[in-house]
Amino acid sequence: MRLIAILALTLAIGLAGQASASDRIKVLTSFTVFADMARNVAGEHAEVVSITKEGAEIHMFRPTPGDIKRGLGADVALWNGMGLETWFERYLENLGAVKAYTLSDGVEPILIGEGPYEGRANPHAWMSPGNAMTYIDNIVAALTETDPANAQAYAANGEAYKAEIAATFAPIRAAIEALPEEKRWLVTSEAAFSYLAADFGLKEASIWAINADDQGSPQQVRRIIDLIRDNDIPVIFSESTVSPKPAEQVARETGIAYGGVLYVDSLSTPDGPVPTYIDLLKVTSQTIVTGLTAQP
């Protein structure tokens, strides 16, 4: 008798679980950073799928037929825009009518300063705790319009997530503000950190402007070496999805420190160093602080 009651209960829970699973909306993102942000906002109410995988190069990506299959049935799509993942628009055409939301909407663009993309908006706008608030608000709006029944949950999750981000970065911001003004430089391979630099009050320079450009041509290397010498810059960093060789070469030729890898375009797998968006921003900004505060 008791066993039957337990079996009945288990069956009821199983069925309830199935029903709520089929109620979940399907959210598609262009890359892993937004998938993690969307999961934080959606909680249990959505299945979130990133089309590019962990560690992927996202500027120029060719979706496979398998990638198209994974996106089928999506209720809503989230992407960066600002000219970053133009392949995503073409990709979405394969899926029929899926409403896409541009998560960078409302961010003040920082323009690319040099190279063939000069004058265009730098697309890496999610890379600052300040801009994260805009991205999260846009995700809350997208999920709420797609699934109004869970509006309260999306709003509450979004507010809690924003509070966690603000609390995480307050001490890092303070550590950077404690540095002498002339030490506050961020030199990297790609200029992917313009928004982070602006948010933290760092001056910024890079070997190349954007990954779609040449990566470490002799002219680019010469120009950054001059800038490092002129400004007495102590450290150069690279980025996880590109070769560290140009930055290491610049460090060797100038005698400054190579500060290691910063993360920007892609999360790592769960067992890697940056499995979440907060980890990505935190590891990146802590690496910058460590490099800038190290005594030569």
Ligand SMILES: [Zn+2]
């Ligand atoms: Zn990039």
